[in-house]
Amino acid sequence: MISVIAKGLLIPFLGTSLGSLCVLFMKKDLNVRIQRALTGFAAGVMMAASVWSLLIPSIEESSSMGKLSFIPAVVGFCIGMLFLLLLDKITPHMHMNNVVEGPQTNWKKTTMMVFAVVLHNIPEGMAVGVVYAGWYTGMLSDTSSVTAASALALSLGIAIQNFPEGAIISMPLHANGLSKGKSCLMGILSGIVEPIAGLITILLSALVLPILPYLLSFAAGAMVYVIIEELIPEMSEGEHSNWGTIMFMLGFAIMMILDVALG
Numbered sequence: 001m002i003s004v005i006a007k008g009l010l011i012p013f014l015g016t017s018l019g020s021l022c023v024l025f026m027k028k029d030l031n032v033r034i035q036r037a038l039t040g041f042a043a044g045v046m047m048a049a050s051v052w053s054l055l056i057p058s059i060e061e062s063s064s065m066g067k068l069s070f071i072p073a074v075v076g077f078c079i080g081m082l083f084l085l086l087l088d089k090i091t092p093h094m095h096m097n098n099v100v101e102g103p104q105t106n107w108k109k110t111t112m113m114v115f116a117v118v119l120h121n122i123p124e125g126m127a128v129g130v131v132y133a134g135w136y137t138g139m140l141s142d143t144s145s146v147t148a149a150s151a152l153a154l155s156l157g158i159a160i161q162n163f164p165e166g167a168i169i170s171m172p173l174h175a176n177g178l179s180k181g182k183s184c185l186m187g188i189l190s191g192i193v194e195p196i197a198g199l200i201t202i203l204l205s206a207l208v209l210p211i212l213p214y215l216l217s218f219a220a221g222a223m224v225y226v227i228i229e230e231l232i233p234e235m236s237e238g239e240h241s242n243w244g245t246i247m248f249m250l251g252f253a254i255m256m257i258l259d260v261a262l263g
Contacts, residue, residue: 004148005132005202008155009195012128015159016121016194019166020187023174026167033243036235038160040244043231044251045157046223052259053131053150054220061134061213072213073220080123080221087119088229117165117190120226124158125194127219129201134216136202137209150259154223157255161231162191 055073062069131151170187174180201215235244 005136008132008151009125009128009198009202011152011155012121012124012158012162012194013191015162016166016191017188019163019168020170020184020191022167023170023183023187024180026171032238035164036238036241036244037247038163039231040235040247041251042157042160043227043235043244044248044253045153045255046161046231046251047227047248048252048255048259049150049154049157050220050223050227052256053147053154054127054216054223057134057150058213058216058220061216073217076214076217076219077221077224079214080218080223081225082221083218084120084123084222084225084229087123114169114186114190117169118193121162121165121191121194122197123219123222124162124226125197126201126215127222128155128158128194129198130212130215130219132198133202133205133209134212137205137212147259149261153255153258157251158194161226162194166191 055077058073058076059069062072065071128151131154135148135151166187169190170183173183173186178186235241235248
């Protein structure tokens with residue numbers, strides 16, 4: 001059980017690390033079609049995971065409230081979206097095509113981008129931690145509606161989304177004169193906050209359990225905000241938007257199949 005949780009926490013970090021490695025092999029940014037496809041697939045997986053892995057379990061965990069069981073889901077969802085909205089107000093947006101500009105990119109903008117990615121990674125890490133905490137405590141008490149399959153799918157969706165984020169960090173750093181090795185390392189380190197945030201959430205599972213419905217829906221709100229504000233605009237702009245749309249469909253369908261078939 002511990003190994004399952006450890007792998008689940010590290011998968012999003014792996015996505016950031018692989019994206020950071022792009023600086024070692026690429027002179028320019030990601031191919032537009034690949035970027036659209038990855039973004040669309042991640043958006044589809046995360047949207048489905050927000051519903052089946054987070055919102056529905058939140059409502060089921062509150063079943064004792066009867067017809068009012070929607071309250072924790074609604075409250076947590078709204079707070080999650082507003083929290084990410086606040087983060088976006090104080091940090092720059094993380095669009096790949098707005099960041100990888102080449103030598104003219106200045107250090108101040110790059111530093112702010114690192115800060116933005118790190119901040120956005122914290123609630124994502126918490127989201128994974130909340131799901132695994134819900135699954136772990138449910139396994140012990142045989143009461144939770146959160147499944148290992150849905151937790152894993154959420155981790156994979158975030159990992160796919162993190163891939164371009166790793167490149168967002170490492171490639172501008174190299175464009176500003178930092179060596180490829182150090183740029184790659186900085187990108188990798190930017191993602192370490194995710195497993196740390198997830199682990200802290202799990203370690204506090206005893207405190208988490210009473211408010212688990214709110215935390216699950218909070219994570220859903222945070223994920224949906226990222227999808228709407230960052231991923232959908234990224235996948236739908238330009239001439240290759242159909243790639244993003246098709247991959248969104250596939251990501252959503254695969255996540256739905258995983259949750260129903262394996263859950």
